[in-house]
Amino acid sequence: MLAGLVLVALVVSAAVALPLKRTGALLLAAVSVLWFLVNSPMEGDVLVVVMPGHGLTAGDLAGVAGLLVAVAGWLLADG
Template structure:
């Protein structure tokens, strides 16, 4: 394939951009983008892999660039966890909000008009 290095660099830049977006504004969409970019990076990092850190077989091993995808997946998991936790907090805050009710359970609230 022609331009393989270019596609690898695009995948790496998308991993950095999606991870930064997820760290800056953690929500479900940014977490999904970071996870997808991490998976794409594993598939497209061939030409710029770096050194082999751990040899599994003579043809396969753990490289430096594989660690980037692991970090990206950790960022995506954190962003997902943070967005779910903050959504639960907002929901709990709104359901436990005090409402002003009259003692006979109507919405009418006695208001002092003047002295």
């Protein structure tokens, strides 16, 4: 249940990140990192193996996308 709530927070923070400029980018980055910590019930298949027992899973893609949008939002913000 916690993972589901964090996923909802990730989607909502992505929706408000760009209008909130750098504050939104920081919020989205924080929720994206939190997603990596709680997403184990929703991980799915391993897409890329980094080392035995560790890799990038389908569930991790939401956090990766959130971080990419956060970086773009930070870079595009007007100071």
